[in-house]
Amino acid sequence: MKRDEFSRPYLQRTCPEGVVPEVWQAFAECADCRDSAERQQKWMNYLAIHAKYYDKQGNRLAPQSQPINSQIMNFFQQLDALDLQGDLKIVVTKNSDRLIVSVMLNNPKCGDKAANAIVPLILKGTAEELDKGFFDNIAAPMRETSSLMVNMEAHLKSVATAKEQAAMNKEKKPTETKEVAPPPPVDMKQLQFDQAMSKADELAKAKKYRDALNKLPAATDYPDKAEQIEAKRKEINGLALQGTMFDTSTVEKSTVEIA
Template identity: 45%
Template sequence: MQTNFFRQIAKLNLTGDLQITLRPTTESNFVLSVLLNNEQCGDEARKTIPPLNLRGTAEELDNGFFESISMPLQTASALMVDMESFMKQLEETKRKSAMEKEKTDKEKKEKATKDKKYNEALQKAEELEKEGKYKDAWSALPKGSDFPEYADIIRKKQDEYERHFAPSLFTETTNENFTENQAIS
């Protein structure tokens, strides 16, 4: 009689090592212990999965072995594969979280450095303004293209400084002066 025991085990498509222990209890009865162990699973909880114990005569074990072990072992196998997948995803999440924190920290540091440069340039321009050096103050202002979030403030300061060193021909005070000068001539 040819048996297909190993082919049936292969059909179960289990992931891990299958350990089978047969212990006689009496002359005709046995306890069969079946344990699936997946060392690839990094979750230590896998060790809490108990072995499947079957009791019966040799004939009972022959007749009901695969029907009794198929579902529980496939469930245990899938559970350990899922646990390992979960552990890998958890590690990936931790790694990404660390990367995101590092990225956020780097962005904060870059923003702080950029803001410091902006504030230093603005302060220098305001000092020059107090000294009446409007052209120098205008030149000391940070570039709007380098600090787009402050572009409106920079543009207003530039306009304010320009009024002192390059008055417009079209402002009211200039037109009044022009009219007064024409009247004097």
């Protein structure tokens, strides 16, 4: 196949060597289709045609000597391709030159009574018309019905599980909770005092003595702590004078004896 053929629609491409032209035609129609509903029908048609010439492993089937056997096999292969969950009931009634086909899907595992409201799908037509359009007309409705019943059953199971869990929770004894005493109220004035003194110590350690003195709280704001503030002020002043001519920490005391 030439390189530029990959950019062309499948219907305009050459059938690959070894592929049955009828199968390639059906595949190309499906691949080029853009409508989702129509594409689903074309895909089912492709599967049906593919099953006429190949098995599920992709191996080419030997030509059938009796066409009717091929048609019967093709019918059940298409049923299998629908992948429905449940029992598919098909009733065929002949009315003059036309056939009335009733198709009903029932899932015994679905316990929801709402499933009983689903009515059979009725198709009418000649045998030839039904041969051509039977699977195209039942594929989407039967798949939707199958999915609906599976979801209904899953919903019922989830409700049952929720009820069991609720019953288990009721049986559990409530755990006793101890009352926790509320924390004592914070004395904001004391907190501010402690923070100022702590900051003054921190600045003094960093040898920022002037900043440390400025950070000390005012004695007028804390008259009950005036002595503590003054002691801290003297301590910082003493640190600031260390190593200077005013440092009195290293001066030895002398005694004078009077004869």
